[in-house]
Amino acid sequence: MVGIVIASHGQFADGILQSGNMIFGEQEDVKAVTLMPSEGPDDFKAKAQAAIATFSDQDQVLFLVDLWGGTPFNQTNNLFEEHKDKWAIVAGLNLPMLIEAYASRLSMNTAHEIAAHIIETAKDGVKVRPEELAPKEAPKAAAKTGASAGSPGSLKYVLVRVDSRLLHGQIATAWTKSVNPTRIIVVSDSVAKDDLRKNLIQQAAPSGVKAHVVPVDQMIKLAKDDQHFGGQRALLLFETPEDALRAVEGGVPFDTLNIGSMAHSVGKVQPNKVLAFDQKDIDTFGELKAKGIKFDVRKVPGDSPENMDSILKKAQDELRKQA
Template structure:
């Protein structure tokens, strides 16, 4: 039988599992994995692996995930490379979950079941009064031609709307919250390491939110396109893993006046300066260079949060020589 894993940010996955139990009773080989605020991506992956290990057929597993591009999606998508019998579907809702449990007995495999759930999940989204549902728009030939015509390149270069340091790069907060707030044409991950890692590069490209393209480029390439007039009509949200790479981009002549700091993961040799940011001496020196160049450094996880200054936290860290 196909094993089912519900995966989400917060308690949604556990809630869906509980709701399915109300309809069908307790189900064998159904489990839930939640990404909690205190968890790093690798902690979620470990929880996912542990949950799947408890299923009777750990190589025949369907993972139903809340949203495309978040940490649960990214970590599960990476796991698919090592598990040819797994499949994942995003947009987790109760009709989808109920259909999965009702139909898995007849399904040959997790991959066969995944295709069925796309239809049922969409059917479960309804509105009352029914006339509130959007109607298909008629598109004239003239309008189609106008949209198909390429825009002429303008003066200047890439229009950078937002710059963020986040060691998780493209995850749920960026894909859903910041992209809706900033509304860029592209999300560009600027990292030499990721640009040379085909697996991470592909995962980031897949994680792009609807209507926005995601690209990965090394620092040198970003400096080039930032001054290329062919990109003058393109708006971008830049994502960096480290403040050191931001310094390199500014040294390359790209003006960045405001740096949003989201998350910098803790590792050996780093100290926490607040709930989500851990730095070492090299990070502190890079932040000093950014501060000395007049960059505003603000810590803000999501748009709804109040921005707090980062530089005073760096000064108090004791890491500056």
């Protein structure tokens, strides 16, 4: 696996490493190297060398640096000169760049490949509101092939997830890169009635993916007559397990439900860090299981799945203690 050194002036590298781990999960062979005010170039170079020495594959190293021409860049460039046939440096570090680098390591084996691939994502991550302040782009030619161009076939469900946060960073980056949807469909009666939340969700869609918000009944209709989607790959997001059960009962055809997060509120117990349940939730998951639905409890693709039966049992025990 390609090792990644995140290099910066001050603690920027530490902070963006933490942010990347929150979104994409803990990563192996990734180190933050910082140049602090009391340190000089040699100090930074020594820390970078020590970081590289911890990597399982020191032949393939990618440096993500905050600023072209600064001391972190200059010192990594000195190291790079002896390995330029395999190592790579990309300056102008931002969070979309880092997340794309993490995702790229799943399918790319060289630092050169990843460096070339992540530049466009880093550029696309720079956006502005109001939108009219953005520079005008030349119109792009319409795609002639592929699912997005209306190729034959019905809707394919690449991920179905319960997540009270709906479309957030882990979905827009980690899961989108993992399952490659062409559509993200938020299925919620309450959100469908809320124009502000609908707009925010549509704006949060990652580049190249369309986001929609539909009520549960509308999703059931789409599932029964989905030919007009032309082979689209759908990532469905439910705010609650109750909405997911309604969809299953209505005929939305999926057999695995990913469980991401369920927010805590009054009357709920929280058996782990991200999932909270009341009795209605527990009963709903029981009904889903009885209908043959399997549960995949993971925040991000790189997490190890947790056992849903154990989580529900713990929640049930805690509710009984409160009674």
